[in-house]
Amino acid sequence: MVRKQGGLSHRQKTWLWILISAAVVIALMYWEQIALLYVLGTLAVTWLLIVVAMADLHDARRSTAPAVGAGDDAAAIGSNISDAQAAPKTTFGARPSSKKRRS
Numbered sequence: 001m002v003r004k005q006g007g008l009s010h011r012q013k014t015w016l017w018i019l020i021s022a023a024v025v026i027a028l029m030y031w032e033q034i035a036l037l038y039v040l041g042t043l044a045v046t047w048l049l050i051v052v053a054m055a056d057l058h059d060a061r062r063s064t065a066p067a068v069g070a071g072d073d074a075a076a077i078g079s080n081i082s083d084a085q086a087a088p089k090t091t092f093g094a095r096p097s098s099k100k101r102r103s
Helices: 011-028 034-053 074-078
Strands: none
Touching: 011 034
16 A cells, blocks of 8 residues: 555544544533534534435445345244245354254
């Protein structure tokens, strides 16, 4: 990874913003400027909501139809309902057992 000479990395800029923000909040609390803290908190939450609203949701509008067989039916699996889609064909990360369960 190539770094620019003389500048701050993204991580350093993030830590700088965190330290500055913490210093401002601590200073406002020290001088009992609670009203200003409320205003800054409201602006921060508004900014966060705008960022989330404008976020790219990775082509969320591309497909609105539900995927067939995408979810599992845990209630059907737990109650031994035999349905073709109820039990998964493969289980990832599970070890095969040597004994079969009796129901």
